[in-house]
Amino acid sequence: MNLEARKIEFVKEFLKLQSEEAVSRLEKLLRKEKKASEEQLIEPMTEEELNKRIDQSESDFGNNRFKSISELLSKYE
Incomplete structure (x- = not known):
């Protein structure tokens, strides 16, 4: 069967x-x-993948490529 x-x-x-x-x-x-x-x-991230994401996030933040919490919340109100 x-x-x-x-x-x-x-x-x-x-x-x-x-x-x-x-x-x-x-x-x-x-x-x-x-x-x-x-x-x-x-599948869990490797340590290398995690470090790449951290580096990218820090770079984005340093170059003002981010949204504040209030911007995100206003999108959903």
């Missing part, structure tokens, strides 16, 4: 559940799996 067929079967069985506790446990498991999947997609 391929993944798509397995997911369809799972959903059919899920819809038959009458226990709120069972649904809650499955929701919790789904959230945990989703979070784990999202965390795998995030």
Whole structure:
């Protein structure tokens, strides 16, 4: 059975559940799996990448290429 067929079967069985506790446990498991999947997609920066960003930010600030907090807030008001 391929993944798509397995997911369809799972959903059919899920819809038959009458226990709120069972649904809650499955929701919790789904959230945990989703979070784990999202965390795998995030790759940490190397120290070199971080230092380059810091250098660029300091350069931007020194050359007045930045927005103040009030400018940013006014954009969203």
